[in-house]
Amino acid sequence: MRGWLTVLKKEIREFTRDRRLLTSALLGPVFLEVLLIALFGYLERSFSEAKSQKILVENADEGAAVVALLSANPALDIQPLPGGMDAEQAVRRKEARAVLSFPKGFAQMHEQRKNPEFFIVFDPSETTSEIASRAVAEVAEHARTESVKQRIRERGLDVAAFEPFRVAKRPIEVEKAFGGEWLIGFLPYLIVIWAFYGGFSIVADLVAGEKERGSLETLLITPISRSAIAFGKFMALALVSFMSCVSAISGVVIMGVLNLPLTQNLFKSGFNLSFLSFVALVFTILPLVIFFAGLLLSVSTYARNQREVQGYLSLLSFVVLVPAIFSQFIGYTDFASSRWVSLVPVLNTATVIREALLNKVDVTNLLITSGVGIFLAAVGLFGSIRLFNRESVLLRS
Amino acid sequence: MIEVRDLTKHFSDSKRGVVRAVDGVSFSCRPGEVFGLLGANGAGKTTLLRMLSTVLLPTSGGATVAGFDIAEHPERVRASIGFLSSTTAVYARLTAREMIHYAGRLYGLSGSELRDRAGELIRKLGIGDFQDRLCDKLSTGQKQRVSLARTVLHDPPVLFFDEPTAGLDVLASQTIMEFIEERRADGKTIVFSTHIMSEVERLCDEICVIHNGKVAAIGTLDQLREASGEEKLERVFLAIVQTQESAA
Numbered sequence: 308m309r310g311w312l313t314v315l316k317k318e319i320r321e322f323t324r325d326r327r328l329l330t331s332a333l334l335g336p337v338f339l340e341v342l343l344i345a346l347f348g349y350l351e352r353s354f355s356e357a358k359s360q361k362i363l364v365e366n367a368d369e370g371a372a373v374v375a376l377l378s379a380n381p382a383l384d385i386q387p388l389p390g391g392m393d394a395e396q397a398v399r400r401k402e403a404r405a406v407l408s409f410p411k412g413f414a415q416m417h418e419q420r421k422n423p424e425f426f427i428v429f430d431p432s433e434t435t436s437e438i439a440s441r442a443v444a445e446v447a448e449h450a451r452t453e454s455v456k457q458r459i460r461e462r463g464l465d466v467a468a469f470e471p472f473r474v475a476k477r478p479i480e481v482e483k484a485f486g487g488e489w490l491i492g493f494l495p496y497l498i499v500i501w502a503f504y505g506g507f508s509i510v511a512d513l514v515a516g517e518k519e520r521g522s523l524e525t526l527l528i529t530p531i532s533r534s535a536i537a538f539g540k541f542m543a544l545a546l547v548s549f550m551s552c553v554s555a556i557s558g559v560v561i562m563g564v565l566n567l568p569l570t571q572n573l574f575k576s577g578f579n580l581s582f583l584s585f586v587a588l589v590f591t592i593l594p595l596v597i598f599f600a601g602l603l604l605s606v607s608t609y610a611r612n613q614r615e616v617q618g619y620l621s622l623l624s625f626v627v628l629v630p631a632i633f634s635q636f637i638g639y640t641d642f643a644s645s646r647w648v649s650l651v652p653v654l655n656t657a658t659v660i661r662e663a664l665l666n667k668v669d670v671t672n673l674l675i676t677s678g679v680g681i682f683l684a685a686v687g688l689f690g691s692i693r694l695f696n697r698e699s700v701l702l703r704s
Numbered sequence: 705m706i707e708v709r710d711l712t713k714h715f716s717d718s719k720r721g722v723v724r725a726v727d728g729v730s731f732s733c734r735p736g737e738v739f740g741l742l743g744a745n746g747a748g749k750t751t752l753l754r755m756l757s758t759v760l761l762p763t764s765g766g767a768t769v770a771g772f773d774i775a776e777h778p779e780r781v782r783a784s785i786g787f788l789s790s791t792t793a794v795y796a797r798l799t800a801r802e803m804i805h806y807a808g809r810l811y812g813l814s815g816s817e818l819r820d821r822a823g824e825l826i827r828k829l830g831i832g833d834f835q836d837r838l839c840d841k842l843s844t845g846q847k848q849r850v851s852l853a854r855t856v857l858h859d860p861p862v863l864f865f866d867e868p869t870a871g872l873d874v875l876a877s878q879t880i881m882e883f884i885e886e887r888r889a890d891g892k893t894i895v896f897s898t899h900i901m902s903e904v905e906r907l908c909d910e911i912c913v914i915h916n917g918k919v920a921a922i923g924t925l926d927q928l929r930e931a932s933g934e935e936k937l938e939r940v941f942l943a944i945v946q947t948q949e950s951a952a
Contacts, residue, residue: 310809310810317806521789521792522793522794524754524759524792525793525854526810701754701760702760
């Protein structure tokens, strides 16, 4: 394998002079990550702020007593519905995310304690309207319960006698996670994606490009073995893919350290990564990077030209993207704890990364995932070298 | 220095079936001699040179280059040859000097040996003025000079030139022709493949006419003239090719 280091050094020298590579594989991930986190921070804050939003009231006079109770809660900004508009129109025209509608006679029935009903009018197709309706219902339920208790007390009765049981939440003690829920759902996906797409910017040029330019034959005529040439190129590819992952993670770290007001909701717990989690990240990301490098190099070796590489990669992207996308939502399913997930490439890595960020690494999952990753990495590496040793590497040009 | 024995290469093609790109070619070539491979495009010259440089494996037959068998010691063969073709490219994002040094390292040169040898060639081939310029910014002639330096940097005893002047202007072609003549004077064994008759007349001590993968004729220019009964090389070539086609 003498000479692979010479090939690797030359490839790295060329990479450092390739603006396209520097932009897309090294600066791109960190920049995109910063941008996405800022966007997510903004969205997260918007959803939080959705609790203190404008709620209009139709027939406010009828519901004066209830409105007074609800208005006491600062989460709601309750205002009367402007004249000439009904509740449904107001929601449809987005005058408010939800409207409280009190029917005629509500006040009288309420005073007579005849259990009257009012409505929360909202748009079920709008997430913000749905959230607002839930917020209003929650506040209204609390006000209703307090009214019931008040009435029980007015009759000189013990409130506890009318409560068959009480419920309270008791969260278990867990390790602090690395960032918020959004971040933990999204980061594994991004890391996996950059491990794959990081090499995209150079892979076409690496072998297919050399075929096209006519420099591959010159390289094959040198005394170093084809395996050494392939290994040098493979290492270059793996290095760029790994640097893309590091760049993507750097973006998260930068935003975490800056802790900007916009993104504070995403980093409530700060950076708490245990040693085991760190080990899990390394032992799952590295084999994945090696596997992807082998896969990409095989494509570049097989293809006739750079254009053909792009065609094959478009197809290959789907194979990688589907499990990667699913990994974002696996936390909301029962599959997250299923053992078979450890056997599915890409999905298993993303799942272990997620566990690592949550500081809840399942050692069995980690071992299986690393084993699968190392096996695939070996297949990718030897497959690409084997392909490079075939005559067709030069003839398919 | 080069012994070729019944060298054959077949390719399987889905449309054309088995293609005999090189079919039982034999010849020998001595140091201090330019051996010309003359043939039309697709005659099998490049495939033959690729087998001799161990990039392709022969289907049958064999050859020794610089005393090494191409099948048994391919790495030693590659260490003993320099190869230049018209399609040989340089790396766009390396400077001329870096390109030459990279080639040297691939051939096992390092340290002062590499620096001295590269420096000498940079001087000889007039690369000094643009040695630190990226290859991407060089003219075709300048790139070809860098390729020449890369080809002989490790001082190989055997040199293969596969249509090295194709696509070059007169001045750049002249540089290459003179370079080959100098290497012949240095005692190198040179195989020169072309379809340009004037280059053959100027350079080749012995000529092998290849047609449809087979040796149609072999000998000095005078011997070929005598055998074909023609004077001009172009007519000599056509007569040999027609004779072979008639025989087939």
